[in-house]
Amino acid sequence: MSKSTKLNNKYSWIFMAAFASALLIFGGLRDSGPRSQQDRIDAITMRLACPTCQGESVYVSRASAAEAIRAEVARQVGSGLRTDDETIAYIEQRFGGQVLLLPRSSGIDSLVWALPIAALICGAAALGVVFRKWRTADDGAASAEDSALVEAAMASTNVTDANT
Amino acid sequence: MFAAGGVSSSLGRAFLLVGIIGSLFGALASISSARSRDRTVARLIPRFSVLIFAAAIGAFATMEYAMITRDFSMAYVQKVGSTATPALYNFAAVWSALEGSILMWVLILAGYTVAVCFWLRKKMDDVLTNWAMGVMFIVSTFFFLLSFGPANPFAAGAPGVFDGPGPNPLLQNHILVLFHPPLLYLGYVGVTVPFAFAIGALVTGRVGEGWLLATRRWTLFAWGFLTFGIILGSWWSYEVLGWSGVWAWDPVENASLLPWITATAYIHSVLVQERRGMLRVWNLSLLVSTFSLTILGTFLTRSGVLNSVHAFSESAIGPWLLAFFAIIVIVSIGLIGWRGDRLHAPGSIDSVVSREGAFLINNVLFAIFAFVVLLGTVFPLVIEALQSRSIVVGAPFFDQLVAPIGIALLTLMAIAPVLPWRRASGELLSTRLFWPAWCGIGALALSVLVGATGFMPLLTFALGGFASGSALRQVVLATRRQGLRGFVGRANGGMIVHIGVILIAVALAASNSFTHSQELFLKTGTPAYFSGHSFELIKIVEETTDRAISVKALISIDGGKAYAPAITKYTKVGMNIGTPSVRTGIRGDIYLTLEPPVKQDSGEAHIKVFIKPLLVWLWIGGFLMALGTLLAAFPGRRRKPTDATSALIGSNDVG
Numbered sequence: 093m094s095k096s097t098k099l100n101n102k103y104s105w106i107f108m109a110a111f112a113s114a115l116l117i118f119g120g121l122r123d124s125g126p127r128s129q130q131d132r133i134d135a136i137t138m139r140l141a142c143p144t145c146q147g148e149s150v151y152v153s154r155a156s157a158a159e160a161i162r163a164e165v166a167r168q169v170g171s172g173l174r175t176d177d178e179t180i181a182y183i184e185q186r187f188g189g190q191v192l193l194l195p196r197s198s199g200i201d202s203l204v205w206a207l208p209i210a211a212l213i214c215g216a217a218a219l220g221v222v223f224r225k226w227r228t229a230d231d232g233a234a235s236a237e238d239s240a241l242v243e244a245a246m247a248s249t250n251v252t253d254a255n256t
Numbered sequence: 257m258f259a260a261g262g263v264s265s266s267l268g269r270a271f272l273l274v275g276i277i278g279s280l281f282g283a284l285a286s287i288s289s290a291r292s293r294d295r296t297v298a299r300l301i302p303r304f305s306v307l308i309f310a311a312a313i314g315a316f317a318t319m320e321y322a323m324i325t326r327d328f329s330m331a332y333v334q335k336v337g338s339t340a341t342p343a344l345y346n347f348a349a350v351w352s353a354l355e356g357s358i359l360m361w362v363l364i365l366a367g368y369t370v371a372v373c374f375w376l377r378k379k380m381d382d383v384l385t386n387w388a389m390g391v392m393f394i395v396s397t398f399f400f401l402l403s404f405g406p407a408n409p410f411a412a413g414a415p416g417v418f419d420g421p422g423p424n425p426l427l428q429n430h431i432l433v434l435f436h437p438p439l440l441y442l443g444y445v446g447v448t449v450p451f452a453f454a455i456g457a458l459v460t461g462r463v464g465e466g467w468l469l470a471t472r473r474w475t476l477f478a479w480g481f482l483t484f485g486i487i488l489g490s491w492w493s494y495e496v497l498g499w500s501g502v503w504a505w506d507p508v509e510n511a512s513l514l515p516w517i518t519a520t521a522y523i524h525s526v527l528v529q530e531r532r533g534m535l536r537v538w539n540l541s542l543l544v545s546t547f548s549l550t551i552l553g554t555f556l557t558r559s560g561v562l563n564s565v566h567a568f569s570e571s572a573i574g575p576w577l578l579a580f581f582a583i584i585v586i587v588s589i590g591l592i593g594w595r596g597d598r599l600h601a602p603g604s605i606d607s608v609v610s611r612e613g614a615f616l617i618n619n620v621l622f623a624i625f626a627f628v629v630l631l632g633t634v635f636p637l638v639i640e641a642l643q644s645r646s647i648v649v650g651a652p653f654f655d656q657l658v659a660p661i662g663i664a665l666l667t668l669m670a671i672a673p674v675l676p677w678r679r680a681s682g683e684l685l686s687t688r689l690f691w692p693a694w695c696g697i698g699a700l701a702l703s704v705l706v707g708a709t710g711f712m713p714l715l716t717f718a719l720g721g722f723a724s725g726s727a728l729r730q731v732v733l734a735t736r737r738q739g740l741r742g743f744v745g746r747a748n749g750g751m752i753v754h755i756g757v758i759l760i761a762v763a764l765a766a767s768n769s770f771t772h773s774q775e776l777f778l779k780t781g782t783p784a785y786f787s788g789h790s791f792e793l794i795k796i797v798e799e800t801t802d803r804a805i806s807v808k809a810l811i812s813i814d815g816g817k818a819y820a821p822a823i824t825k826y827t828k829v830g831m832n833i834g835t836p837s838v839r840t841g842i843r844g845d846i847y848l849t850l851e852p853p854v855k856q857d858s859g860e861a862h863i864k865v866f867i868k869p870l871l872v873w874l875w876i877g878g879f880l881m882a883l884g885t886l887l888a889a890f891p892g893r894r895r896k897p898t899d900a901t902s903a904l905i906g907s908n909d910v911g
Contacts, residue, residue: 101686108693112718119704120711141534141648147506149650152499154834193261193650197634200642204635204649207655211627215620222616226605256709 131171134174137162140183141193149193217242262329264322268315268410275311275362275400278304280423282369283393290386298380301389305366305373308396310629312366318357319350319409329422330411332356338422338828340803345428350824351437352423352516354558355409358573360438362399364445369396372449372474384467387456395448398580400897406572422803423831425826432492440485440512444550448514451547454540463536463598468526473889476746479519480885486512487878498834500706500771500847500866502764502874505654510633511553514626518546521622528612530841531677536599537592538619544588545626551581562635607679614672621664628657655768663715666761669754670696670722673730692725699724708770716765720758725752727758749888759877766870773866775851778811780859787867789814790848798856802885803828806835809861813839813846821850821863 127135132149140161142153150158150165161183168179184191195201282304289298322330323337323346336349347720350356369392403409427433431653450471489509490502503509522542529535555561559574592599605612631788632649639647674688696888699721701715734742742748774786778793785791794810795822806824813819819837826833832852839846847866854861 097743101690104690105686105693108697114746115697115700115704116711116714116718119709119714122709124709128772128774131414131772134771134773139652141650147648148504151495152501152504152651154498174861190646190648193648194652195647195649200639201647204631204653207631208624208628211624219616219620223605223608223613227607 102160104129129169132176134165136165136169136183139180139193140165140191143190150191152254161191223226262320262322262327262412264327265330265410265412268318268322269312269404269408271311271318272362272400272404272410275308275315275366276397276404277348278307278311279393279397279400282308283390283397286390286393288388289381290383290390293381293383295381297623298386301380301386302370302373304393305370305389308393309370310402311368311400312363315403315410315809316350316363320354323347327420328414328417329413329836330409331411332409334413334417334420337420338803338824339419340801340828341422341428342803344431344434345423348427348434348437352427352433353574355407355411357401357437357441357558358399358403358407359409361439361445362396364438364441365392365396365399365448368445368449369393372452378799382871384453384456384462386774387459387630387745388452388467391452391455392448395452398576402573402576406576411579419828420824425804425824425829425831426496428803429824429833429835430492430496432488432495436485436488436492439481439488442556443478443480443485444484444512444515446474446481447543447547447550449474450543454543455588455591458540458588461595462599463540465593467541468530472526475519475523476885476889479523479886480882481819482512482516482519483885484878484882486516487875491878494871495836495838498836498849500773500836500849500868502519502767502871505632505651508557508585508631510629511549511557513634514553514629515546515549517622517626517629518542518549521619521626522546524622525619526862528615532605532612534605534612535616537900540588540592540599541547542619544584544592548581548584548588549626550629551577551584553583556633556769558695574832609675609680609685611672611675611677614668614675618665618668618672621661621668625661625665628661629654632657648886659712662761663712663719666716666719666723666758669758670726673726673751673754687704688729689726691731692722695725695728696720696722708766710769713765713769716761720762724755724758727754744887744890747889749884749886749890752884752887753881754878754884756880756882759873759880763870763872763874763877767868767874770869771866775862775864778809778861778863786865789865789867791848791863791865793859793861794818796854796856796859797860807850807851807856809854809863810849811837811861811863813848819846819848821848823850823852823854840872842872845871 137151137158138149138152142150142161143149144157145153145155145198148155148158150161164183164186165179166183173253174182180192197205203223213236282301285300286302288294289301308372319332322333324343326337326339328337329334332353332355336352337346341349346419351360369389372392373380373389376382376389422428453467453471457463486509489512493504494500494502519542522539525535525542526539529539545865555574555577560575561574605616608615634651635649636647639645643819646859670692671685671689674685674692676684696718700714700718703717708714708717728751731742731748734745734748745754772787774787776784776791778784778791780793780795783790784790790813792812792815794812797808797810799806799808804824804826806822808820810818810820819839821837822835824833824835825831834849834851836847836849838848845866845868847868849864849866851862851864
């Protein structure tokens, strides 16, 4: 590869990174327009659990309890007085504590959030340790065990040679 | 011992008993052959495998016969049979509840046992083969016992019953119920084969690489069936459940995803062991986890401890499955500990930036992925046990945690396929990643151009383009050198699978982020508009059959063909089931559901419209994954042993 192509490559990578960041920032930050009421209802009901159907969200469920909550959410969104989070807090208060699909981040429930982060740290640490160990452990020289193996193999070859 | 009941009932029980005895003797013959090296005993092993397969076929056929002839003397037929169920759904009704699905497990397991026996028919006097067969027979014994005892499908029913409700209406609504469960079970049960060989290798101490190569295709097929089964399950959810979603993070879905995750990690990391001899303990652990997770998943979802749409009912199989799970884990860990000295890896890793380094990172990511899914699934149980209060861990939890893992995996998929073994220089990376990176930029620019917003979806599209560039690069280079044979072999087939995965990731990101819905109240003759499409109610039709009354609203989209979302009332169960209607398109689907109440003569219909961008690519991706798996199972072209390891594969055939 000639030197000029290498340079081109380097600059084109910088250009690519800049271009990608610009596109991401532009696309990520631009306004996607106002959300419709139905979009808000969908977003809120996706975060609420149907109280009678074990783990399904209100958005998913066709049960009557879910219908009731959906109607209430639609009424709240229609009145336009509360934000999404306030609506959820209101529904939680009105229908009881079992309507949250997302575990709380307080008390023992927070473990469900903390443990994955702990797993990530452990995984990264283990990876670091393993790479370090593997890179330093093997210096390429034969161990005593290896030499013994070679000697044994040589010995057995000699025997076969002698036989033939 | 044989419950009072019809002929089918006694016959089915007799078949299961033969299966138990055959499996027990098969296990005894295998293990005693392994210990005594007696060839006459070894020759018996295939016969026992044929015997248990025949017994399993007999039991399953008896159940089908009872279902088809509507033998209401049996409790199971009373539960899921009905005179009104159409023939195909009646055939599938056998696996629509707990007892029948365990019976299907038995059938598939016996089938795998006989297939492995046939495959190894010339190696029956090998110790490792004997131990592996022994494990297969022991697992078979357990499942035959499960079916004979706590999950007995042949129990006699109450007298005087002449009809039943039929299967759950959701399970007689779409043709996919015929395929989704059997394919998924082919995947679950198929994991038993590599597991059996892993245990065989540990017991005999032959923990070298031979058995890995030998079982590679079995693992691959089990993984392929699991993948395809999961995709068909999502498809069923989309076509039947009416909330326009493909995945709800329901406990049963998670139970099928868990072994898939660990199996995916395994089929990657096993390459490191094959090539470099490293990661032996890790790979064995992944196989053991995969197999034990299939059992744990069955326990969680079939014993009634967790509830979900899939949970059939409470039953007595819980303690059995839990005990079996505990035995598998204890025995496997014990064996790995016992053979620890032989499992010590001789190799070393030169650089993180290498194929093996990437596989290691991949495995850590998959391990975290599996941990998150398992944690979210069992966390409500833990809270209930500790504080006797019930909480729900639902879709938003999984979505939030899995999205970053998915992004990390996509990044790895973009870089890893171009990495060489041992180490890579910056210059090499820069050359090889140049065009794939431009594919990523192209995908990103296109997404921004068509109006996509939000960091996560845009990042997914960009990385998706980058990763498909890397995958295509491999396939293009291989086909340029080797013609059509550049499509087969695990490296090339694997890249086709990668493209499938990328399509699925893109489809999920698009449909999760950009789905819009709207409720419309339609009157005949007056079209309503949403998201640039017109919806016009043509008429409402009512159809009555033996089993159900169905009301359909014929709706013309954009003045074209009529789509017919329906609500069906299954009269025997008294349950209303909505059936969505979908206009599929390359750019996006239009998904219509009919909302109750519907009156036939009113000329009015209340519908809900979902616009689902790019959703069809999810199914295309699924088919590509299946195709890629098949291609990967074909033997590809290998480097000749006399060639330099740096030589291009097949390059010297040309010159």
